[in-house]
Amino acid sequence: MLLTQRDGLIMGPLCRLLGWILNGIYNLLSSVGIENIAVCIIIFTFFVRLCMYPLSLKSTKSSKIQQHLQPEFKKIYKKYKGKKDQASMMKQNQEIQELQKEYGIKMTSGCLTSLIQIPIFFSLYYVIQNIPAYVDKVRNLFLPIATAIDGDSTHFTQIAQFVKDNKIAVTGLTETNYSLNNVIDVLYKCSTDLMNQLVDSFHAGSAVITQNIQQIHEVNSFIFGINMAEVPGFRLTWALLVPIASLVFQYLSMTVMPMQSTGDPQQDQSMNMMRTMTKIMPIFSFMVCINVPVGVGLYWAIGALISFLTTYFTNLYFDHCDMDRIVEKAKEKAAKKIARDKAKGKKSFMDRLSEAAGMQNEESQPANMEKITSTRLKNYTSSTSVNNSSNNAKYKPGSIAAKANALKQYNEKGGKE
Numbered sequence: 001m002l003l004t005q006r007d008g009l010i011m012g013p014l015c016r017l018l019g020w021i022l023n024g025i026y027n028l029l030s031s032v033g034i035e036n037i038a039v040c041i042i043i044f045t046f047f048v049r050l051c052m053y054p055l056s057l058k059s060t061k062s063s064k065i066q067q068h069l070q071p072e073f074k075k076i077y078k079k080y081k082g083k084k085d086q087a088s089m090m091k092q093n094q095e096i097q098e099l100q101k102e103y104g105i106k107m108t109s110g111c112l113t114s115l116i117q118i119p120i121f122f123s124l125y126y127v128i129q130n131i132p133a134y135v136d137k138v139r140n141l142f143l144p145i146a147t148a149i150d151g152d153s154t155h156f157t158q159i160a161q162f163v164k165d166n167k168i169a170v171t172g173l174t175e176t177n178y179s180l181n182n183v184i185d186v187l188y189k190c191s192t193d194l195m196n197q198l199v200d201s202f203h204a205g206s207a208v209i210t211q212n213i214q215q216i217h218e219v220n221s222f223i224f225g226i227n228m229a230e231v232p233g234f235r236l237t238w239a240l241l242v243p244i245a246s247l248v249f250q251y252l253s254m255t256v257m258p259m260q261s262t263g264d265p266q267q268d269q270s271m272n273m274m275r276t277m278t279k280i281m282p283i284f285s286f287m288v289c290i291n292v293p294v295g296v297g298l299y300w301a302i303g304a305l306i307s308f309l310t311t312y313f314t315n316l317y318f319d320h321c322d323m324d325r326i327v328e329k330a331k332e333k334a335a336k337k338i339a340r341d342k343a344k345g346k347k348s349f350m351d352r353l354s355e356a357a358g359m360q361n362e363e364s365q366p367a368n369m370e371k372i373t374s375t376r377l378k379n380y381t382s383s384t385s386v387n388n389s390s391n392n393a394k395y396k397p398g399s400i401a402a403k404a405n406a407l408k409q410y411n412e413k414g415g416k417e
Helices: 011-030 037-068 070-079 086-102 109-129 136-149 153-165 180-189 192-201 207-219 238-255 265-289 294-319 323-344 349-379 400-412
Strands: none
Touching: 011 037, 011 109, 011 136, 037 070, 037 109, 037 294, 037 323, 070 086, 086 323, 109 294, 136 180, 136 192, 136 207, 153 180, 153 192, 180 192, 192 207, 238 265, 238 294, 265 294
16 A cells, blocks of 8 residues: 555665654644644754764864875875885875874765765655655544545545546555555645545535645645645746755755865875766756655755755864864874774774785785796796707607606706796
C-alpha cells in the first residue's frame, strides 16, 4: 500500500526515524498553535545541520591548520619535485601523512558530512511523499475525507480514472491492494481544487469535509500558497521559487569553501575540480529540486543556506583568531592521541593503508628479482652450450642438457655476466 511506511533494510528504519522526528516537531509546534509542514521541514533541517556541524567544523579546522602549515608541506613537495618514480611518490605521501598526523589534520570530515546527507535526502524524499503515513495529526485530517469517499474496492475504477485524468503522481495503485490508505495517498497528492473535485464526484461533501480540506490546505502550504507535495517542474508557478532559491544558496555555499593553492600539483588539481564544482553544483541542485516535491527542495535549499552561513562565519572566526595557538593545541592533542593508540596497539586507516602498500612492494621485489634472474639466464649463452672444450660434449641448442650446462657456467662466474 502506498501509505505504508517505506520498507527496506536501510531506508525503512531511516525513513521511520526521520518520520518520528518530523512527527515530534509537528506535535511540538501544534502545541503552540502552529500546524504547518513547511515550518516543520525548516526546523527539521536546522536540527539535522546542527547534528552534523561538529563534523563540518572539524573539516574546516583541519583545512585552516593545513593552510597555516603550507610552508612545511611545500618543503616536502619541493624535496620530491620532478621525481615521478613509485618509491619517491610513496615517500612523499608518507611524509605528508606523518605531518598531517602530527597535527591531527583530517580532511575526510567534509566528505563524511556529504555522504551522510545522501541517505537523509532520499529518506526525506520518501517521507515527504507520504507525510500522512508518518505525521499522525496530518493523517487524522485526511481520514474523515477518505472515509467519506470510502476505500471499498468497488470504487477503485473511479479513483484510478481520476488519478489518470488529472495526472496525479502515485504508483502501485492496484485493485488487489486498494484500501482507505490508497485514498489518503491520492488525496495528499491533490491540490485543494482537485480534492474538492474528487469529493464532489463521490457526493461526499459536508461541512466537516469542507473544513478539513481548508485545514489541509493551510497545513500543507508555504508562502504564496505553495503546496509541499507539489513537484515544480518547468512551469511558471510560485513553486519555482524553491529550486531557484536552492540554486542561489548552493552557489553561495560553494563560494565560501576554502580553495587556496597548496603548491602540490595533485592537490591543486583537486582544487581546480572544486572550482568547477562551484559552477556545476548549483545547476545540479536546481535540476534536482525542480523534479522532486517542494518539501524536499525546501530541505535542500534551507540546508544550502545554513551551510553558507555556518561556513562563512566559521571562516571569519578562524581568520581573526590566533592560528599559532590553535595549531599548537592541535599538535598537543594529536600527540596524546598517537600515544593512546600506540599503547593500545591501534593503527589509523592511513597507517594500515601505508603498511599494506609497503608489504605489497616487498612481495613484488622477490618476484621481480626472480624475473630478472630468469631473463638473464635465458639470455645467457655459455661457450660450452654447444661445444664443451673440456670433454668435447655437444648439446643441442634449447635442450635440457644445454640449459643445465649454461646454469653451471653462470654459477661458476658468479651470475655477474
